[in-house]
Amino acid sequence: GDSVTQMEGPVTLSEEAFLTINCTYTATGYPSLFWYVQYPGEGLQLLLKATKADDKGSNKGFEATYRKETTSFHLEKGSVQVSDSAVYFCALNDYKLSFGAGTTVTVRA
Amino acid sequence: GAVVSQHPSWVICKSGTSVKIECRSLDFQATTMFWYRQFPKQSLMLMATSNEGSKATYEQGVEKDKFLINHASLTLSTLTVTSAHPEDSSFYICSAYTDLATGPLYGYTFGSGTRLTVV
Numbered sequence: 001g002d003s004v005t006q007m008e009g010p011v012t013l014s015e016e017a018f019l020t021i022n023c024t025y026t027a028t029g030y031p032s033l034f035w036y037v038q039y040p041g042e043g044l045q046l047l048l049k050a051t052k053a054d055d056k057g058s059n060k061g062f063e064a065t066y067r068k069e070t071t072s073f074h075l076e077k078g079s080v081q082v083s084d085s086a087v088y089f090c091a092l093n094d095y096k097l098s099f100g101a102g103t104t105v106t107v108r109a
Numbered sequence: 110g111a112v113v114s115q116h117p118s119w120v121i122c123k124s125g126t127s128v129k130i131e132c133r134s135l136d137f138q139a140t141t142m143f144w145y146r147q148f149p150k151q152s153l154m155l156m157a158t159s160n161e162g163s164k165a166t167y168e169q170g171v172e173k174d175k176f177l178i179n180h181a182s183l184t185l186s187t188l189t190v191t192s193a194h195p196e197d198s199s200f201y202i203c204s205a206y207t208d209l210a211t212g213p214l215y216g217y218t219f220g221s222g223t224r225l226t227v228v
Contacts, residue, residue: 042221043115043221045219046216046219089152089153093217096143096155097143097217099153101151102151102152104150
């Protein structure tokens with residue numbers, strides 16, 4: 001079945017550092033891909049999405065490009081802030097969402 | 110944008126009692142509601158999928174008699190944890206899906222989650 005493999009954390013960074021979280025997927029069709037963010041004690045918020053190959057999703061300085069050839073959807077941000085500390089989930093949609101394991105990111109001032 | 114209101118945000122109950130969690134889509138009609146369970150520092154585990162007016166479809170290993178799901182309308186779904194025990198303590202999250210709208214309202218919207226503690 002469809003699945004998502006996500007870089008394990010935790011990841012600890014200093015402010016203004018570059019962040020990359022790797023995500024690869026396995027799917028029989030052409031799913032939509034998502035990144036969700038979860039702040040402590042809260043539900044999930046959609047961070048960005050891409051619905052077809054070569055689409056780039058972007059939001060709040062985060063970007064991810066749907067790469068069909070490498071079946072990847074890596075999340076990047078050029079300069080992180082303390083407020084970016086959260087758990088990030090990669091997910092794919094084939095009617096229902098399948099989530100990666102989540103990556104905890106901590107940004108230190 | 111799309112909002113899903115999940116209530117309560119946290120609840121403590123005694124072992125053996127039942128707890129009901131509500132999810133309401135406030136500004137759109139949810140064709141499908143998903144219920145997830147999340148253990149500390151783990152990913153979301155899909156428990157069940159429900160469509161309005163139909164019986165829920167449970168994932169393998171999820172006890173349907175223990176986790177009762179009702180999707181009575183296109184804006185309301187409930188999860189009832191019956192005869193709760195300490196091992197049911199977890200973070201429960203709902204997600205409403207709609208294909209009845211376009212733009213920001215289309216797709217999945219998550220509730221804020223319910224922290225259940227059974228003592």
